[in-house]
Amino acid sequence: MSARIDVRIQREDFDVAAEIAALTKGRGDVGAVVTFTGLCRDESGALSALELEHYPGMAEEEIARVAQAAAQRWPILGAVAIHRFGKLAPGENIVLVATTSPHRAAAFEAAAFIMDFLKTRAPFWKKEHRRDGGVGDWVDAKEADDAALRRWGA
Amino acid sequence: MAAVKLSYFAWVRERIGKTEETIVVPEDVRDVGQLIDWLSGRGEEYAYAFENAKTIRAALDRKHVKHDAPLGDAREIAFFPPMTGG
Numbered sequence: 001m002s003a004r005i006d007v008r009i010q011r012e013d014f015d016v017a018a019e020i021a022a023l024t025k026g027r028g029d030v031g032a033v034v035t036f037t038g039l040c041r042d043e044s045g046a047l048s049a050l051e052l053e054h055y056p057g058m059a060e061e062e063i064a065r066v067a068q069a070a071a072q073r074w075p076i077l078g079a080v081a082i083h084r085f086g087k088l089a090p091g092e093n094i095v096l097v098a099t100t101s102p103h104r105a106a107a108f109e110a111a112a113f114i115m116d117f118l119k120t121r122a123p124f125w126k127k128e129h130r131r132d133g134g135v136g137d138w139v140d141a142k143e144a145d146d147a148a149l150r151r152w153g154a
Numbered sequence: 155m156a157a158v159k160l161s162y163f164a165w166v167r168e169r170i171g172k173t174e175e176t177i178v179v180p181e182d183v184r185d186v187g188q189l190i191d192w193l194s195g196r197g198e199e200y201a202y203a204f205e206n207a208k209t210i211r212a213a214l215d216r217k218h219v220k221h222d223a224p225l226g227d228a229r230e231i232a233f234f235p236p237m238t239g240g
């Protein structure tokens with residue numbers, strides 16, 4: 001099965017409903033849509049923004065490789081991944097992953113797989129901007145994110 | 155070896171103080187780990203960026219590689235910290 005894969009790296013926000021519509025419009029074979037949206041947190045009020053830096057070119061290519069790997073592993077019909085960059089305020093969208101399949105299991109698992117690998121392989125880095133006006137630290141990579149890959153046998 | 159473009163991201167970029175540069179890699183520098191060692195000797199900003207070399211991630215022509223990967227004929231080499239997107 002050949003899945004339609006769409007990866008976008010952009011500064012502007014995305015519209016989840018519009019992305020779902022684009023994945024499902026005019027087709028009768030989609031039985032399940034799963035979406036994951038990642039948002040910017042304020043870390044208990046400490047942060048005023050997160051600034052996302054990325055490696056242009058590689059970011060798109062790496063997420064596409066992850067989505068292709070998901071499409072080889074599960075019978076998904078489509079996958080959309082959108083990752084924003086720039087300075088984002090708490091509550092703003094950072095990332096969207098949406099997958100479609102005839103039955104729900106493939107869409108659920110493929111979406112989780114894409115997010116887990118995106119977090120550890122897509123070249124993005126977050127810098128904290130603090131509410132007290134200071135520019136804080138670069139966010140550290142989490143061991144939990146590496147551990148999440150183990151359930152996929154990585 | 156021909157000239158290659160080096161790109162730096164996040165705190166590696168901040169410590170080195172450059173986004174990118176073009177260098178000619180010496181003949182005896184053959185893999186990513188050797189390039190990190192060689193760069194570390196170019197000045198204190200490089201030594202600072204690469205002080206904990208094991209944590210540094212690298213990409214050759216926009217693909218992730220390990221430190222033992224040969225540089226081959228890569229045109230673009232990037233160094234960056236572990237990723238924190240998503």
